[in-house]
Amino acid sequence: MVGFQKLMLVALAALAVTIITGPMFIPMLRRLKFGQTVRDDGPQSHLAKNGTPTMGGIIMVAGIMVASLLSGELDTNMVMALVSIVGFGLIGFIDDYIKVVLKRSLGLRAYQKLIGQFALALVMVFYQYSVADTGSSIFVPFMDGYRLDLGIFYIPFTVLVIVATVNSVNLTDGLDGLASGVTLVISVFFTAVASLLGYTSVAIVCAAVFGACLGFLRFNAYPAKVFMGDTGSMALGGAVAAAAVLMNISLIIPIAGGIYFAESLSVIIQVVGYKLTGKRVFRMSPIHHHFELVGWHETKVVSVFWIASLVLGILAFLAFI
Template identity: 50%
Template structure:
């Protein structure tokens, strides 16, 4: 039964995205919704200028349809289902506004950092308030131990930090063709296994729906990319993976399963602190994937290496939770 649910859910998500893309990509081109490439980025990326962006719309549509259809068929939609869709679509809408301002209004930076942060915080607070209405525990489990910490009211701050932090982490990682599509498929796949292990079938179905949807998108997003997901996709995926970690009470384990996203974010933080305090850069460029490009790695080599790191960390995360 489990294998059947997983197969059909992945297949549904994959087909919806894969079938939508050939129709949607030309539509984005006609609207001239092309990506603007930062001049301070790697020079090899300048050839990507004009590649359609906001492809995350296809991912969000596929995730929503697949989740609702497959959950109704194989499980029962619960508050967790709607909470996951709330966060995914909420962060996706915020990313859409950011992308729209960039490509339609020709403001290359999109929303200001304060506007984006405010939107993320508001969505996170709504998520927390709805979650607390269900009597959800405010404890955080420490992996590899029997120890838990009850954060009480501080759990609200933790949720805000986790949702905002990981939505931005995935957003920072989205800088190479197929990088986020592949790493997110791996991370969501890991959480699908862990949610199923906890009998949280609706969470598992949602996770697998994401896997299928991003793999369908990867067909068109792999190097050389025909479309980018934009902030519409990356912010939504980051918020969704954090929400799943919270609902499964595996918040801390997300640091391991989402190790690529964490490392990419840390590379930016380290670079900024180093430059501001010493005037020197630790990396040739941040996030880290650009550093490896500038030392001579091909874009495809960087992406496959990061996918491999993501896969190994996901396997380790499953091993720690299920077998240790």
């Protein structure tokens, strides 16, 4: 079990890098006019956010990378986790760059994103399937340590888990401090579980994610001075997916990451419901916008989702003790 003191030092290092680089990087984004374009069909209160610098996820990725590498715990698990974070973050960066700099509103086409995401997911899954001690056996929550061996089906199942998780975190990034705050809470859960199960390098990376999210909230909490963009949301999705897969506890994501799950599910329900009935189930999806349109202030939605993540994280942790 990795020491609490070391985890705190890693988190503080990521926090420091994020806090220090933010004031240098955000004005540069503003000078380069890397501003967010807000949807006209969204909540009217969001129109004031037009022009807010985006692609700030680079700040978090820098904090995570520096803190993790300085920890002295570099091994293949840490390499794979960082590859997942940087790789998915790079896909998001390219998407942001096309939308913000090249002024092509759609960014990468859906199939282009999916090709990149599936390729990265396959790299991680084949590593885990062939190298990890647990192989194709995944932990089943609340079953007294029982592991289900999926055999060859582990590969397609886990690839889908990774891609779904990354895109779910991306959908969650729609309000000031929402994705960064929810992921901060979830990273504490993964840090605790990784430490408990003896995955030292995974615990280190998760502690770095916690510190980077905490530092980023200094600039991203309402009213946000910078948005993380797809660069940040996909990088955080890559971090969550990597932590779960490297410990073969991917079935815990719908519990610990229940907010991510709810955001994705609301979009699916909205699309399917509209196609079948011609009517919208929610005022707007993802579901955080629905709560805004029924009268909740943005900060209330974010606070409630943070608290829900905390409760879900505690519930998920009970599956391991």
